[in-house]
Amino acid sequence: MNEIPLALMVAAASLVVGLAVYWMSLCWRLLQQRKRQALRLAAQAEKAAAKGDEALTSLRIIAKSYLARQVELAEASIRISRVMDQLNLDPAERAPFGVFDRVNAELSAIPILAEWNALSKSERQHHRKTIARVEKQYAEQAEPAAIHLARFRDNSLFYAVN
Numbered sequence: 001m002n003e004i005p006l007a008l009m010v011a012a013a014s015l016v017v018g019l020a021v022y023w024m025s026l027c028w029r030l031l032q033q034r035k036r037q038a039l040r041l042a043a044q045a046e047k048a049a050a051k052g053d054e055a056l057t058s059l060r061i062i063a064k065s066y067l068a069r070q071v072e073l074a075e076a077s078i079r080i081s082r083v084m085d086q087l088n089l090d091p092a093e094r095a096p097f098g099v100f101d102r103v104n105a106e107l108s109a110i111p112i113l114a115e116w117n118a119l120s121k122s123e124r125q126h127h128r129k130t131i132a133r134v135e136k137q138y139a140e141q142a143e144p145a146a147i148h149l150a151r152f153r154d155n156s157l158f159y160a161v162n
Contacts, residue, residue, distance in 0.1 A: 055087050056153050063149035066142070073135040073142050077103035078112075080149065096148055099141040106134045 059080060066076035081104035084094055094101075110127045111119060119127070 052087060055083050058083050059087075059152060060150050060154065063146040063152075066146045067150060072131075073103060073139060074107055074131045076100070076146070077138075077142075078107065080104075097145050097152075099138050099145045100149075103134055103138050103142070107131060 062071070062076050062079050062083070065071045066073065071079075077100040080097065080100040084097065084101075107130070110116075110130065116124070116127075
């Protein structure tokens with residue numbers, strides 16, 4: 001029988017031990033990477049939830065401002081529609097507030113901010129008439145929608161003391 005030289009056995013054992021150590025270090029790195037990724041995902045989820053909470057708070061504030069006549073229906077509709085876009089609400093959840101989307105859609109061609117300031121007086125007057133017509137057309141639908149929106153997903157109701 002051929003005997004395996006001791007040096008070859010030591011080399012083979014060293015190779016096996018080396019590969020085992022390498023494999024364990026890779027497993028350790030993978031575990032650490034997964035932990036970091038889980039923490040990153042948790043932080044992103046927390047940030048998204050905070051953004052969602054901020055958006056919901058914004059919706060409630062805009063609705064209450066409209067109900068208090070601090071902003072006109074046109075401005076409230078533009079703001080509400082844009083914030084709702086950020087929330088990615090499903091159609092069934094967004095439906096009760098569709099009046100704001102309709103007003104926003106009808107007024108979307110009207111310039112705002114710097115573009116509004118660049119308009120002539122006659123162009124502004126024409127757009128003001130359009131805004132007044134649209135606001136009058138949707139005022140009855142906007143009031144109950146704003147009341148509902150002022151309480152939309154308001155979890156503080158569960159903690160209210162009567």
